[in-house]
Every structure is written in structure tokens, then in C-alpha cells.
Amino acid sequence: MLSDPLALLRGWSRDPIAVGLPVASSAWTARRLAQAVLEAAIPGSGPVLELGAGTGPVTQALIEAGCPEEQIIVVERDAELCTTLERRFRDLRVLHGDALELGETLARARIPSVSVVLSGLPMRAVAPRAAARCYSVAFGLMPSGGAIIQYTYGFRSPVDVDESVLKLDATFVGREWRNFLPMGIWSYRRSNDDATAHTTK
Incomplete structure (x- = not known):
């Protein structure tokens, strides 16, 4: 089953802040x-965790890059998009829940650890406390050196590391211009983590 653009459009109409844009990420x-996600993943520490998968274009790219479906967990707030993902990916674990309440969502699913986190959440539109709580839980699921790969339509870091209550190191991975709108990719790690062995290139 291919990506369903109408499902994404309907999701956006129900909750435009949560969905961001009613257009899926380009294949590029x-x-x-x-x-970026697979380069940052820490082997042996659990599945890939994707926050806000939409209709699954990045999920599909992860699978095509060699990550098994059963090694990917997605958290999606929109019920219809969850159904779309379950139909498209038979072995994918889809959690219907709010990624900003990540602790509760993952506790219910009994997920103790992950290898890397991919976030498509619109962090600039999220209250700072909620954003910090989400990131704090995400880092708590990973060993030292764990990374959150965050993408954004903005032209600056979507997380203000100087103002955040979390001490983070931000790395600009790159910008993909072949997208509507152009997409910026960032990597965040805790400042006190030893990330030398897990560098996002």
C-alpha cells in the first residue's frame, strides 16, 4: 500500500499543529x-523510535535502507494515520498516542529502550516544558551517546539549546532542498554524553 495523501490531508485538517504540513516528505x-537515523543508532540497544510518522514515507525509507519493520516503533497521535500505517506496514508496531506524553505512551507498551529517536514533531510550536519533557524521556530510553534526529521546515534549530532546561549539543546534519518545503535535519545529544563513538555525519 502506497502513502495515502488524503489521510495526511485529513489529519492536518483535524490538527494542523500536530501534523505540520499536509504534504508528506519527499523520497529524497x-x-x-x-x-541520518541509522548512522546515529546505537547497535543492540533496541528499536528505532519514530515520533509523528504521518503516512510513513520515512518509515518506508528506513525499511529500504535495511532496518527491519519489526525493529521500528512509531508513535502517532492521529487515529486515521495509525490505521494507514498499520495497513501499509504489516510488521510495524504502531502506538496511538501523544508523543508529548511519551513516558505514558511507552510505559503502556512496555518499551524499555530504543537505539535512536526520529522526531517530526513541530518543536517550535510546542510549549517549552512539554518539549523538554518529551526529549528528556526520549534520552532516558537510550544509552549514553544516544541521539534525537529532528527535522524541521525552519531555517534555524527547532530546539533552542541555550534556553532549554536540558543541556544539549546540536549538530546541523544538512538541508534537503528537494522537499516542499525545504527540510532541515538536526541531531541532538545530551551535552554530558560521550558521543564520540556515535557521530552523525
Whole structure:
């Protein structure tokens, strides 16, 4: 089953802040995100966790890059998009829940750890406390050196590391211009983590 653009459009009409844009990431962007995620993943520490999967273009790119479906967990707030993902990916674990309440969502699913986190959440539109709580839980699921790969339509870091209550190191991975709108990709790690062995290129 291919990506359903109407499902994404309906999701956007129900909750435009949560969905961001009613247009899925381009194939070029999806492949670039998948590469960044798999390069940052810490082997043996759990599945890939994707926050806000939409209709699954990046999920598909992860699978095509060699990540098994059963090693990917997605958290999606919109019920119809969850159904779309379950139909498109038979072995994907889809959690219907709010990624900003990540602790509760993952506790219910009994997920103790992950290898890397991919976030498509519109962090600039999220209240700072909620954003910090989400990131804090995400980092708590990963070993030292774990990374959150965050993508954004903006031209600056979607997380203000100087103002955040979390001490983060931000790395600009790159910008994919073959997307509507152009997509910026960032990598965040805790400042006190030893990330030398897990560098996003």
C-alpha cells in the first residue's frame, strides 16, 4: 500500500499543529533522514523510535535502507494515520498516542529502550516544558551517546539549546532542498554524553 495523501490531508485538517504540513516528505528527504537515523543508532540497544510518522514515507525509507519493520516503533497521535500505517506496514508496531506524553505512551507498551529517536514533531510550536519533557524521556530510553534526529521546515534549530532546561549539543546534519518545503535535519545529544563513538555525519 502506497502513502495515502488524503489521510495526511485529513489529519492536518483535524490538527494542523500536530501534523505540520499536509504534504508528506519527499523520497529524497525520507532517504536522507533514514541515513541520518541509522548512522546515529546505537547497535543492540533496541528499536528505532519514530515520533509523528504521518503516512510513513520515512518509515518506508528506513525499511529500504535495511532496518527491519519489526525493529521500528512509531508513535502517532492521529487515529486515521495509525490505521494507514498499520495497513501499509504489516510488521510495524504502531502506538496511538501523544508523543508529548511519551513516558505514558511507552510505559503502556512496555518499551524499555530504543537505539535512536526520529522526531517530526513541530518543536517550535510546542510549549517549552512539554518539549523538554518529551526529549528528556526520549534520552532516558537510550544509552549514553544516544541521539534525537529532528527535522524541521525552519531555517534555524527547532530546539533552542541555550534556553532549554536540558543541556544539549546540536549538530546541523544538512538541508534537503528537494522537499516542499525545504527540510532541515538536526541531531541532538545530551551535552554530558560521550558521543564520540556515535557521530552523525
